[in-house]
Amino acid sequence: MTYIYSGVELEERLCPHCNEPLSPWIAPPESGWGVIVVCNNNKCNFFVGSDSDIINKRDDSNLGCRYAENPDNNYHPFNLLAWCK
Numbered sequence: 001m002t003y004i005y006s007g008v009e010l011e012e013r014l015c016p017h018c019n020e021p022l023s024p025w026i027a028p029p030e031s032g033w034g035v036i037v038v039c040n041n042n043k044c045n046f047f048v049g050s051d052s053d054i055i056n057k058r059d060d061s062n063l064g065c066r067y068a069e070n071p072d073n074n075y076h077p078f079n080l081l082a083w084c085k
């Protein structure tokens with residue numbers, strides 16, 4: 001199954017860590033990415049795990065890593081550094 005988001009055809013993808021659907025997100029122009037798909041599940045094992053790893057290193061940091069895939073690169077997975085609330 002595919003769908004159109006912001007003029008880009010995307011596959012429906014599931015996060016391999018929590019099985020939630022990945023959400024499309026338009027990356028900032030300076031990142032060099034177009035539309036990417038991201039796991040926005042705050043309970044995702046990938047996100048929760050990365051969050052605690054980073055917090056253990058820096059108490060004042062709210063950074064975490066979300067699971068993301070780049071449709072422009074055959075849905076190659078990568079870590080999207082994100083601020084968590």
Ligand SMILES: [Zn+2]
Nearest residue numbers: 015018039044
């Ligand atoms: Zn996930």
